[in-house]
Amino acid sequence: MIFTQTLRTGALLAPLVLAACGGQNGSDRANGVDETGLAAIQARGELVVLTTWGSTTYALTEDGEPTGYEVDLARAFAEDLGVDVRFVPYDDLSGVLQAVEDGEGDIAAAGITRTPGREDRFLFGPAYQTITENVVTRRGGPELREPDDLIGVDIAVVAGSSYVESLERLQVNLPALDWETVEAGSAFPLLQRVQNEDLTATVSDSNLVAHARLEFPELLTPINLTENDRSLAWVTGTDNQELVGVLDTWFSLAHDEGLLEDLDERWYGHSSQTFDYVDTRRFIRRIEERLPQYEAMFREAAAEYGLDWRWLAVQGYQESHWDRNARSPTGVRGMMMLTLPTAGELGVTDRTDPRQSIFGGARYMANLIERLPEGVEGEDRLFKAMAAYNVGMGHVYDARRLAVSQGLDADAWTNVRRTLPLLSEPAYYEDLPYGYARGGEPVHYVRNIRRYKALLDIHLGE
Numbered sequence: 001m002i003f004t005q006t007l008r009t010g011a012l013l014a015p016l017v018l019a020a021c022g023g024q025n026g027s028d029r030a031n032g033v034d035e036t037g038l039a040a041i042q043a044r045g046e047l048v049v050l051t052t053w054g055s056t057t058y059a060l061t062e063d064g065e066p067t068g069y070e071v072d073l074a075r076a077f078a079e080d081l082g083v084d085v086r087f088v089p090y091d092d093l094s095g096v097l098q099a100v101e102d103g104e105g106d107i108a109a110a111g112i113t114r115t116p117g118r119e120d121r122f123l124f125g126p127a128y129q130t131i132t133e134n135v136v137t138r139r140g141g142p143e144l145r146e147p148d149d150l151i152g153v154d155i156a157v158v159a160g161s162s163y164v165e166s167l168e169r170l171q172v173n174l175p176a177l178d179w180e181t182v183e184a185g186s187a188f189p190l191l192q193r194v195q196n197e198d199l200t201a202t203v204s205d206s207n208l209v210a211h212a213r214l215e216f217p218e219l220l221t222p223i224n225l226t227e228n229d230r231s232l233a234w235v236t237g238t239d240n241q242e243l244v245g246v247l248d249t250w251f252s253l254a255h256d257e258g259l260l261e262d263l264d265e266r267w268y269g270h271s272s273q274t275f276d277y278v279d280t281r282r283f284i285r286r287i288e289e290r291l292p293q294y295e296a297m298f299r300e301a302a303a304e305y306g307l308d309w310r311w312l313a314v315q316g317y318q319e320s321h322w323d324r325n326a327r328s329p330t331g332v333r334g335m336m337m338l339t340l341p342t343a344g345e346l347g348v349t350d351r352t353d354p355r356q357s358i359f360g361g362a363r364y365m366a367n368l369i370e371r372l373p374e375g376v377e378g379e380d381r382l383f384k385a386m387a388a389y390n391v392g393m394g395h396v397y398d399a400r401r402l403a404v405s406q407g408l409d410a411d412a413w414t415n416v417r418r419t420l421p422l423l424s425e426p427a428y429y430e431d432l433p434y435g436y437a438r439g440g441e442p443v444h445y446v447r448n449i450r451r452y453k454a455l456l457d458i459h460l461g462e
Contacts, residue, residue, distance in 0.1 A: 038242050041106055047078040047085045050096050050105035052185030056211055056267060057110050058089045069267040070109040073128065076259060077250060092183040094160035097121075100235055106243070108235040111186065111205065113162035115230075123238055125247035127231030128260055131205040133166055135223040136187075138194050139277075144201070144222040147174060154200035155179040158187055163203035166225045191216055205232070207268055214451070215458045217280040258414060265414045266379070283317065283452060287459050290322040294335070297355050301362035310460075312362055314452035315386060318445060319361075324354045336361025368393060376411045383413040386449060387420065387442035394434035395423055396442075402428060417443050 041047055049070075051058040056069045066087055078085035088105055090096045093112075100108040101121060113131070114124050137144055142153060147170055157163040159181035171177045182190060187204035194202055195216035203225055204212070213219050236243055254260050291313065298316065302309035319337040320326035327333045331340065334351035335358055343351050348360040368385040371393055376384060388396045400410040402419035409415055422428040423439035 037240055038246060041081065041083055041243075045083050047074070047081060047083050047107070048105040049074045049085055049087050050099050050108040050110070051087055051089050052093055052096055052110040053089050053091060054110075054186040054188055056208065057186065058087055069263060070111065072263055072266070074107075074109050076254070077247075080250060081246075090185065092160075092185055093158055094183060096185075097160060097235070100237060103237055106236065106240075107247075111208070111232050112235050113205070113230050114233050115162045115165050117165055118162075118235070121238075122235045123240055123244050125234040125236070125244055126251040127233050128251060128254075129207060129232040129264070130229035131207050131232060132229055133163060133203055133225040134206050134209050134221040135201055135225055136191060136194055136204050136209055137201045137220050137222060138197060139218045139220060141197075141200055141220075147177075147223065147225075150174070150201070150223070151176045151178075155202065156182050156190055156193070156199055157203045158182060158184045158190065161187075161203075162230065163187075163225070166203070170225070188212060191219060195219060211268065214280075214454045217277055217284070258409070258412070262412065262414050265417070280455065282321075283455055284459065286317070286322055287456060294322060294354055294358065297358045301359045304359070305362045305366035307362055307365060310453060310456055311382065311449070312358070312365065314449050314456055315365070315389070316358065316361065317452055318449050324357070325352055336364075338364070365389060373411070380411060380413040383446045383450075384416060386446050387416070390442040390445040391420075391437050391439065392434070395420075395437040395439065398423060398429070398432040398434050398437070399439065401432060413446075417446070 051068075051070055051074075053059065054068070058066060058068045058071055061067050071087065074085055074087070088099070090099065093110060096108050096110050097112075097118075099105060107125070108122075111129075112118075113133075114127065118124075135144065135150065142149070144150065144153070150170075151174060155167075155178070157167065157179055164181060167177065167179055184190065187202055187208055190199060190202040191204055191209070191212045192215075193199035195218055206221070209219060209221055234247065236247075251260075294316075295309075295313070298313040299309040301307075302312045316322060316335050320335050322335065324335050325333075326335070326337060328337065332338060334343075334348075334356075335354045338346070338348060338351055338357060338360055340351075342364065343349075343360060346360040346363055348356045350356055351360075365385060368388045369381060371388075372381055372384055384396055387399075396416065399416045399420040399422075402422055403410040403415045406419070408418070420437075420439035420443050423432070423437040426436075429436045
């Protein structure tokens with residue numbers, strides 16, 4: 001994913017980077033990179049990033065391309081440094097921390113929590129996310145309300161993680177508290193064990209739990225292990241103070257220019273809302289019970305109009321729950337919930353005919369995508385077209401106008417998502433061409449579709 005923000009941050013970082021490269025910073029290493037520090041990174045033309053295998057840290061697509069939150073963030077930083085990036089994934093967090101301490105890479109980017117104990121071993125960059133450590137159990141398991149209830153519970157946590165430090169602090173007042181440690185890259189495999197009832201409880205960062213619940217909807221978070229939010233940050237060796245200075249500058253700019261918000265929206269936007277267990281279970285059932293009747297139609301219509309059939313299918317679910325006879329109080333009907341005038345323009349003569357409705361909805365989506373400005377790309381383009389499907393293209397353009405008036409990039413869905421709700425406030429809509437709209441609805445509409453898409457991908461194994 002290419003972020004427009006990196007062009008500006010790169011230009012601002014250039015003088016600092018060039019100045020830093022005047023001297024050598026780092027030392028010879030027996031393994032991994034020969035030297036660390038800015039000068040070494042620039043000299044080899046490569047940033048070596050140590051990470052862990054995981055759905056939000058480092059994974060491979062079907063084409064063998066690295067993907068993950070940490071991957072996108074590290075790529076943006078390397079692009080601003082003007083170097084390539086090479087990822088070295090490890091199976092467990094302990095291995096990553098030992099490797100960065102041994103100088104086998106420039107930074108460790110693996111959702112690492114900043115703790116007092118780790119500050120004695122490493123240098124940390126600035127925080128890029130804040131999380132809470134959750135005790136995680138499963139529906140139907142023991143009732144846990146407070147830390148005392150953890151005594152006697154079968155608990156396992158990631159070895160070398162901040163969770164161990166948190167439990168050790170708790171153990172001071174609860175000597176009978178006990179747990180086992182497991183070598184792993186993140187809490188994800190332990191969350192799976194809890195879901196499968198192979199483990200009673202574990203501890204995980206709140207952002208990972210929210211992401212994992214899409215796949216493991218039975219998970220509960222009855223206790224917060226930390227009272228205050230904790231920070232995730234990149235880690236480097238203690239002799240890399242110069243690199244930390246550059247990271248401080250870059251992350252500040254990345255925050256100001258919206259890069260971090262864009263990444264949070266891309267990777268966690270679909271799971272940031274309050275988890276709806278009933279809706280999630282209903283959707284999973286309907287994937288099995290209803291989707292098979294219509295999947296071929298979604299695939300065929302998507303192919304004809306240049307769309308991804310999975311996005312089209314989950315949009316259809318958001319519209320009608322895959323009910324061919326769905327009808328709203330406002331008169332929209334059918335699988336894709338077309339209005340009577342829109343159906344007429346699309347050549348749909350029977351809105352309750354699933355094939356006509358699906359092909360009509362696909363054609364309408366393709367038209368909306370085409371009508372957006374050329375500078376809107378990728379998922380930004382898709383999400384805006386979805387919002388227009390819900391609220392009308394005129395209101396999406398009004399939201400773009402508001403974004404521009406606030407000095408925001410109107411091509412980014414993140415910014416239009418922020419201004420759409422303002423269309424219901426007189427101070428904003430009275431001076432806009434298309435006037436009032438319930439602008440919060442398309443924001444929820446797109447978020448729901450994204451959540452359903454993530455669930456469908458998991459179910460299909462994609």
